[in-house]
Structure formats: structure tokens, C-alpha cells
Ligand code: NAD
């Protein structure tokens with residue numbers, strides 16, 4: 652029996668693979684490496700001392716995916732694979748709708764054909780759009796404000812329809828807030844291609860000297876210091892949430908939706924301060940205009956996940972920043988440096 656992890660070479664996927672293997676699960680990874688490097692999977696093996704099969708295929712390649720299900724006894728799927736850049740989704744909406752929807756529907760069809768009906772799906776707090784109040788609970792109205800978020804919203808609806816059509820399915824929809832941090836070893840972490848879009852990877856690259864200063868997008872929000880407030884969650888806590896969700900879907904049928912966050916919000920300036928303390932580096936920053944599409948404040952109501960999944964995020968922002976810094980300083984060019992060295996060699 653094995654858990655299929657789609658997008659297992661990616662940021663959240665690789666951390667979840669480590670926790671699954673450490674907990675004694677067998678895993679099989681599928682990833683097309685469009686936003687990741689196979690080195691991440693080598694390091695998962697190094698950290699856990701366990702090897703596992705990996706297939707570098709696209710989820711939309713139905714025959715190859717079916718082959719994976721025929722080769723292995725899969726009993727549940729954790730579905731991380733997808734495109735995730737908000738700005739890019741505004742520029743290339745058709746690509747986002749095509750890839751995210753087609754990969755998920757192909758996966759569900761192949762699962763159905765192979766009698767595998769337990770699924771965990773990576774959704775996002777972005778589905779809430781502009782929240783009417785905080786903390787945001789799972790019953791808050793949804794209304795994503797960009798194409799990426801709308802792909803998550805549509806997939807959530809597809810999964811509800813699927814469960815409605817066949818009650819043997821068991822699906823957990825996990826709405827992540829802002830994942831940051833890295834494995835404490837510093838061997839795996841977030842490896843954005845190009846200039847990072849998200850705050851914490853950007854701060855980390857300023858701290859390590861790759862970028863000169865952080866642009867703080869707006870200081871006139873209705874928040875404690877005028878900068879945007881978010882619910883940052885350590886990626887290892889997030890990974891552990893998937894193990895709890897796995898227990899849940901094994902024991903129940905139907906579809907359930909959970910926020911995975913800490914329930915606490917921190918401002919941009921608080922994050923910069925925390926990162927300075929964790930890294931011992933000065934982080935220069937400049938206040939700039941608001942970024943289009945940003946909201947003032949977003950943090951989760953986590954009671955449902957705490958009680959129904961018996962899960963709670965345990966790692967605070969000091970640990971998030973310390974672990975990000977360890978990863979960034981040990982791997983200033985992410986996994987790419989290795990690829991370049993290998994090409995030269
Ligand atoms: P990531 O880009 O690091 O990982 C996604 C992985 O999926 C990559 O390794 C990529 O190569 C692979 N992939 C993409 N399309 C594929 C396809 N068609 N077939 C096979 N593999 C494919 O992203 P992440 O940060 O680890 O995010 C994982 C999931 O969580 C995504 O679905 C993302 O939308 C969601 N999510 C992420 C965040 C965040 O801030 N990181 C927040 C909320 C939700």
C-alpha cells in the first residue's frame with residue numbers, strides 16, 4: 652500500500668514526503684519537474700534513509716499516470732501538483748485553467764478507473780478573496796480574485812460534484828494560508844525560480860545578498876503598522892497536517908474542508924524584524940506602492956482543523972525565519988547550483 656504524492660518534488664510536496672516516510676508510509680512520487688528539481692527527492696531519501704519510486708511525468712499524460720497506478724498498490728493520493736504563481740495566472744489565464752483543471756480531472760478519472768477514491772487536495776486561502784471578517788472560517792463566502800485562485804475554487808467544486816456522484820470517494824480539501832520555512836536540516840526548502848514573488852523568500856534573498864532591498868507593498872493599510880498582515884505557517888506543520896488529513900479520509904467518506912494556518916497574523920514589518928533577528932543580517936527595505944490585488948489582513952480560524960483533525964501548528968515565526976535562513980544560507984542558489992555543476996562536470 653502506498654500514498655501517491657503528485658508534485659512531490661516541489662516545496663510543500665518534498666517536506667510532506669519526508670514526514671510521510673518518517674511516519675512509516677510507502678510513497679510514490681509523480682512530478683513533471685516544471686517547477687522543481689530531482690535533487691529535492693534525492694535529499695528526501697538522504698534525510699529519511701528511505702528510497703521510493705519517482706516518475707517524472709505530467710499528470711495530463713493519462714497513459715503514463717495509469718501505468719503508475721497499475722505498477723503500485725496506491726491507496727490514497729495527496730495532490731500538490733499545479734501551477735501557483737498569481738501574477739503569471741493573470742498573464743496566462745488559459746494555461747492556468749488548462750493545466751490545473753486538466754491535471755486534476757485526469758488524476759481523478761485515473762483514480763476512479765483504478766478504484767482509488769481517497770484524495771487530499773491542496774487548496775488555498777486565496778479562494779476567500781477579500782474576506783468580510785477575520786479570522787476566516789471555512790464557511791466564509793468564497794470568491795477568488797485572480798485566475799490562479801479561481802482554478803482552486805473550480806477544483807473544489809469539481810471535487811464536491813465528484814463526491815456527490817459517488818459517495819465512496821473521501822476527499823479532504825486543505826486551504827493553506829502562507830507556507831514558509833524549511834526542514835530543520837537546511838537540506839530542503841523553497842527554491843523559487845527567478846525573482847521571488849512572495850515575501851519570505853524575497854527577504855531571505857536580500858539577507859543572503861542576492862537582492863538589494865525588500866519593497867514593502869504599502870504602509871497605508873488598516874493594520875497595526877500599516878503593512879499587510881498574513882498567517883504564516885511553517886511548512887513542516889503544514890506537512891504534518893496532511894498526515895492527519897490522511898487519517899481522516901481513511902476513516903470517513905464524503906468531502907471535508909479545513910483551513911491550515913496558525914490563526915495568528917504578522918505584518919510585513921514584523922516579518923522583516925523577525926528575519927533580521929534570526930539571521931543576524933540587516934534587511935534593507937523601502938516602502939513602495941500597494942501591490943494590485945493585495946488585501947490588508949488575512950488569517951485563519953483553525954478550530955475545525957484543531958478539533959476534527961487533531962492538528963495544530965506548533966512552530967512560531969522565530970522558527971520559520973531561522974529555518975528559512977538555514978536553508979537559504981546553506982543553498983544560496985537553491986538546487987540549481989547543483990544542476991549547473993553537473994552540466995559543467
Ligand atoms: P511547487 O511549485 O513547489 O510544487 C508543485 C509541484 O508540482 C512542482 O514540483 C511542479 O514541478 C509539479 N507540477 C506542476 N504541474 C504538474 C503537472 N501537470 N504534472 C506533474 N507535476 C506537476 O508548489 P508548492 O508551493 O509546493 O505548492 C504545492 C501546492 O500547494 C500547489 O497546488 C499550490 O497551488 C498549493 N498552495 C501553495 C501555496 C504556497 O504559498 N506555496 C499556498 C497555497 C496553496
Ligand code: UFG
Pocket residue numbers: 735737775776777778827828829830848849850851853865866867868869878879880881919942945
Ligand atoms: N509583500 C511585500 N513585498 C514583497 C512581497 C510581498 O510587501 O516583495 C507583502 C504583500 O503585500 C503581503 C505580504 O507581504 O502583504 C505577503 O505576500 P506574499 O506574496 O508572500 O503572500 P500572499 O498572501 O500575497 O499570497 C500567498 C500566495 C498565494 C496564496 C496565499 C494564501 O502567493 O498563492 O499566499 O495561501 F494563495
